[in-house]
Amino acid sequence: MTDTARKKILLGVTGGIAAYKAAELVRRLSERSVDVHVVMTQAACGFITPATLQALSGNPVFTDMWDPRIRDSMAHIELSRDKHLIVIAPATADFLAKLAVGIADDLLSTLCLARDCPLVVAPAMNRQMWEHPATQRNVAQLNADRIEVLGPAAGDQACGEVGMGRMLEAIEIAQSVTALLAPKALAGVRMLVTAGPTFEAIDAVRGLTNQSSGKMGYAVARAAVEAGADVTLVSGPTSLTAPARVERVDVVSADDMLSAVKKRVAKADVFVSVAAVADYRPAKVSEQKIKKGDRAVSLELVPNEDILAYVAALPKAPFCVGFAAESEKLAEYAEEKRRRKKVPLLAANLVQHAIGADDNEITLFDDEGAHPLPRAPKEVVARQLVAHIAKLYKRPRTNS
DSSP: OOTTTTOEEEEEEOSSGGGGHHHHHHHHHHHTTOEEEEEEOTTGGGTSOHHHHHHHHSSOOBOOTTOTTSGGGOHHHHTTTTOSEEEEEEEOHHHHHHHHHTOOOSHHHHHHHTOSSOEEEEEOOOHHHHHSHHHHHHHHHHHHTTOEEOOOEEEEOTTSOEEEEEOOOHHHHHHHHHHHHSOOTTTTOEEEEEESBOOEESSSSOEEOOOOOSHHHHHHHHHHHHTTOEEEEEEOSOSOOOOTTEEEEEOOSHHHHHHHHHHHGGGOSEEEEOSBOOSEEESSOOSSOOOOOSSOOOOOEEEOOOHHHHHHTSTTOOEEEEEEEESSOHHHHHHHHHHHHTOSEEEEEEGGGTTTOSEEEEEEEETTEEEEEEEEEHHHHHHHHHHHHHHHHTSOOOOO
16 A cells, blocks of 8 residues: 555646656556546547546546536536545646636636645646746746646657657656655655765776665655655766755765765754765876776775764764665674664665665664565655654654
């Protein structure tokens, strides 16, 4: 059972070419156990059929204000009353304008005006339509009306042009919807998360690094946002996209990461050290590429400062969560590390089971013992970890 189980949303689909993405969005939301009910404009039916969205959602699709399936012909009232959220994706320029000035001339626009629940829109249109002053005025009005606007993004458009106006991908919208629906166990909590590998330069082109993809750290940041936290993500070099509503700080080396953490830790309530930080760095870095030769090259390595240990030892340390990647004796080494660094919670896994993978299997160690989390997608494991953090964080502080 996920945090969004039994949550009902109404997905409104308007008449733009991005309507085809609505099918993927319904699937992504259904995977998260969200109960999706679809309302389409007549124009949307020219791009994707109601039958497609009905098959994917498992619920009837509505298009007509006077649908006889709704008693008293009040679909604009009945369809939204038991919903937790209304999402319009795609939201055309025309529909944004209707919302901004309160026009209610079809089923979807009318139920948006008559709603009791929050409203989210994901704009999709040609770049010139998006950039037009009228559209920008309408979006400003939607923001003032506390309607959440997701996107748009920049990229290739169906018209052949390139620029702002492209609707966010279904997975991005689904993640934002999940965050809006999830319980806010960390509402108001400021969380600082480190993620990814570090890169320790040897010369102008070479360096020491590791196989960390950053996926677990990014999943933790996303889960924390879903739980209501204000998240700053200090990331080593990765190809990942930062989750929505996360402040991302890019760094390269362990020293860069330490500096970024030192600059921000005073404002953090919780610190989660997920990054695979290099334990050592070259004592000397060549400004030029070291040329290949017949003789052996020796590297003198010096230790990097332990970021988690530094934060945990601060006089007013935040609630600290560490990660340990071991290749053997997981419980023994992880618990020893937790006690040595004096952190209340440590998540540990075997490197051969997690590095670079999309799923993970971790064990949480705290003062009450070990709490195994079964193998699951990292997004799922991260939510379970964040829920455990929230539970411990709310307890009275004790020395580990």
